[in-house]
Amino acid sequence: MQLKIWHKMIIGISIPSLIAVVGGILTYGYINDVKNRQAYIEIADDLKESVLEVRRNERNFLQYKNGDHHKLIHISLSELTTSLMGVSAGTAEQMGGGGIILLQSAMLKYSDKADNLFDSYNNEQQVINSAKAEGEKLEAIVSRKRIAKELTPSFILKLRLLEKNYIFYRDRQSYLEMSKGLSLIKNMTPMCLDCKPYMKSINRLFDAYRASDTLVSDLNLVGSEMEEVTGRLSFMERQKINSFVDRTQNLLLAALALLCVLGPLFVFKTSKRIVAPIKRLAEITLKIAGGDISLRAPIKEHDETQSLAISFNTMLDNLQETQQSLKESLELLNQKQAQLVESEKRASLGFLVAGVAHELNNPLNNITLTAETMSEDLKELSPEELNDYIKDILMQSRRAHTIVENLLDFASARKSTVMEIQDITRIVNDSINLVANQLRVNNIKLVTELPEKSFYVNGNRSKLEQVLISIFTNAMQAMKDTGTLSVKVQPDTDNKNIQIHIRDTGHGIKESDIKNIFEPFYTTKPLGEGTGLGLSISNTLISEHKGDICIKSKMGEWTAFTVSVPLYEEMAASHKEVAS
Numbered sequence: 001m002q003l004k005i006w007h008k009m010i011i012g013i014s015i016p017s018l019i020a021v022v023g024g025i026l027t028y029g030y031i032n033d034v035k036n037r038q039a040y041i042e043i044a045d046d047l048k049e050s051v052l053e054v055r056r057n058e059r060n061f062l063q064y065k066n067g068d069h070h071k072l073i074h075i076s077l078s079e080l081t082t083s084l085m086g087v088s089a090g091t092a093e094q095m096g097g098g099g100i101i102l103l104q105s106a107m108l109k110y111s112d113k114a115d116n117l118f119d120s121y122n123n124e125q126q127v128i129n130s131a132k133a134e135g136e137k138l139e140a141i142v143s144r145k146r147i148a149k150e151l152t153p154s155f156i157l158k159l160r161l162l163e164k165n166y167i168f169y170r171d172r173q174s175y176l177e178m179s180k181g182l183s184l185i186k187n188m189t190p191m192c193l194d195c196k197p198y199m200k201s202i203n204r205l206f207d208a209y210r211a212s213d214t215l216v217s218d219l220n221l222v223g224s225e226m227e228e229v230t231g232r233l234s235f236m237e238r239q240k241i242n243s244f245v246d247r248t249q250n251l252l253l254a255a256l257a258l259l260c261v262l263g264p265l266f267v268f269k270t271s272k273r274i275v276a277p278i279k280r281l282a283e284i285t286l287k288i289a290g291g292d293i294s295l296r297a298p299i300k301e302h303d304e305t306q307s308l309a310i311s312f313n314t315m316l317d318n319l320q321e322t323q324q325s326l327k328e329s330l331e332l333l334n335q336k337q338a339q340l341v342e343s344e345k346r347a348s349l350g351f352l353v354a355g356v357a358h359e360l361n362n363p364l365n366n367i368t369l370t371a372e373t374m375s376e377d378l379k380e381l382s383p384e385e386l387n388d389y390i391k392d393i394l395m396q397s398r399r400a401h402t403i404v405e406n407l408l409d410f411a412s413a414r415k416s417t418v419m420e421i422q423d424i425t426r427i428v429n430d431s432i433n434l435v436a437n438q439l440r441v442n443n444i445k446l447v448t449e450l451p452e453k454s455f456y457v458n459g460n461r462s463k464l465e466q467v468l469i470s471i472f473t474n475a476m477q478a479m480k481d482t483g484t485l486s487v488k489v490q491p492d493t494d495n496k497n498i499q500i501h502i503r504d505t506g507h508g509i510k511e512s513d514i515k516n517i518f519e520p521f522y523t524t525k526p527l528g529e530g531t532g533l534g535l536s537i538s539n540t541l542i543s544e545h546k547g548d549i550c551i552k553s554k555m556g557e558w559t560a561f562t563v564s565v566p567l568y569e570e571m572a573a574s575h576k577e578v579a580s
């Protein structure tokens, strides 16, 4: 897939955010449900409270059995109905429709039972009154006449007491005792007609009480059912809230865990994907910085780093091209420099040859003179004299040979550019020899101050000679026909250098021109006499020897050059050892 960096970043950030958002939405939904459920709990609690109120009124009604308390039951029932009416169908559905419907039907049943009980209580009162009246009648009959032997007024009184107890307590004990009393009457006088109405009324009282008791237990049952339904509604709502809270908690935990695990994972993966191509670029840059310019950045990604890599590679292509052309230019420059060195050398040679030709004349004249003398006086000469002449000719020949040799040596014999250990004092000496004749011809006095021992430098003989000849030539040209050239070789042991001081008493250099004299092609000499390359080339050659050239001059009086070249340390050290 071709993803840009910002695509990767959006994916990396949006997936953890999505988890957080989904978790948040679900949690919000659950909290909303909890809020609704709280309203349902309030409704359920209201209903429960109303039912409890009904039950409280029920207890009072059972105790006082009067119309007022029966009415209170109905008032509380109608309050309950109002509460129920307030519950919308939707809410009822949400709260578990069954519960509300059950409550409604139980309430109707309860109302009926309460009414029936009220009727039963009213009936009870009539039955009690009639039982009491019949009792009084029987009591009166017994006190007037003896119906049966056992049926005494005291028995009747006892029976009436049982009757009172039963009416008042209406419990099982008093019922059993009352039943037993009635059985006794039956046993004593099975045919007692006067007793029958009383017994009948007591039996009716039994029935009335039984009917009421059944209704009471029915009412109680329905009441409990109502209580149970409302209790269950409230309990269920609370349970639902608890489960919502649990679910929210679990959801939050799950979202948190997912965020903790996936969040860093996605961020890590994304940043890795973003950083990887940059890292690859950095690595390749490091290698290229190390010198391998032929390397190229891989174009793997399709994001913003791709164009970076492409530009980077284009830059490298250009750099490589530039490097190549620089290399070629440098080669060309070296070639040109060599040509310039050569041309300056030829110029110096031209200057030297004039002097050398003159110098060669002397030995050649001497040889000719000696040879002529020998040919004229050959017969008169003794073998010893002949030997002296031949020796003289040989000496003159060797002199001519040395002169030519030196010139050849400077001109071409050592074209090698190899740097090797050189005796600098000897090089200075040989260079002086090359210009010695020229000095003589030009009437220039030479003052040298060369050390007796050798000093060594790591250098190229031909190049060092060319520098010295160049400076000597300039000096001679500045002095024209008279003056003094001083050459002094002096070690500067502090800086581990050897210094060659060359001083002339020529016309000197203008202070403003000093900065120009090392410029290539700068010359103050007429055409044919100067190329303007001598000092510029000398400067380059001495730089190759890690040395330098200093110049001081006083216009119209003198000019002094100091060439400094580092001493070859090992040689210097070994010489020190030898000396010690």
Ligand SMILES: Nc1ncnc2c1ncn2[C@@H]1O[C@H](COP(=O)(O)OP(=O)(O)O)[C@@H](O)[C@H]1O
Pocket: 470, 474, 475, 478, 504, 506, 507, 508, 509, 517, 522, 523, 524, 525, 529, 530, 531, 532, 533, 534, 535, 536, 559
């Ligand atoms: N010893 C010197 N005395 C006076 N001027 C000098 C001396 N050496 C160099 N110069 C000045 O420096 C210039 C540059 O010298 P150089 O580079 O050798 O070129 P060229 O000798 O061909 O003119 C000379 O033209 C001259 O003006």
Ligand SMILES: [Mg+2]
Pocket: 470, 473, 474, 530, 532, 534, 535
């Ligand atoms: Mg010159």
